[in-house]
Amino acid sequence: MKRRRILTYLCFVGLLAIWLIGFLALNVDADPPRPEHTKATMPEITLDELEAAENELIEAALLARSTKLEDVTITFYCCEERPHICGTGSGITASGRRVTPYVSCAVDPAVIPLGSTIMIEHNGEMLYLRADDTGPAIRGNRIDLAVQGHQEALSLGVKTADIWWCEE
Structure with missing residues (x-):
């Protein structure tokens, strides 16, 4: 009798194990469902859009950490490497850097320290310059922006704009 009970008990446990394995096999998904809040809901963003956001x-x-100067007179000088009205033609600025068109500009160091970043809003875009140079005619709220050639410097004339400068 004892043997029969043990055998019945083992059969019952075996059938229960088979049923449990079958149940788990049918209900186990390879990819369990994720709750709604963990699904990605952000739109894809391109590298250009990410870079533009970072630049902003x-x-x-x-x-935010810059000083604003209003109604600054902006003139232009050329980078031609020969002595003429635009400069000595050495190609070296007062800071010791090579003059770089559309980057270098001359400032009055009493107003803007050499090496500062200068920002000018032009046609809805921000231009970034570096205060590399000085000049005898550059006094007060005036900057002289380096451009490629003498004709270009003459054709650009004189402009007035608000600028921001930020010491490095």
Whole structure:
């Protein structure tokens, strides 16, 4: 009798194990469902859009720590390497850097320290310059922006704009 009970008990446990394995096999999914809040809901963003957003943040940070100068006179000089009205033609600025068109500009160091980043809003975009040079005619709220050639410098004339400068 005892043997029969043990055998019945083992059969019952075996059938229960088979049923449990079958149940688990049918209900186990390879990819369990994720709750709604964990699904990605952000649209795809391109590398250009990401870079533009990053540049906006950098620009905002620079502007936040910058000094604004209003109604600054902007003139232009050329990078031609020969002595003429635009300069000595050496190609070296007062800071010791090579003059770089559309990057280098001359400033009055009493107003803007050499090496500072200068930002000018032009046609809805921000231009970034570096205060590399000085000049005898550059006094007060005036900057002289380096361009490629003498004719270009003459054709650009004189402009007035608000600028921001940020010491490095």
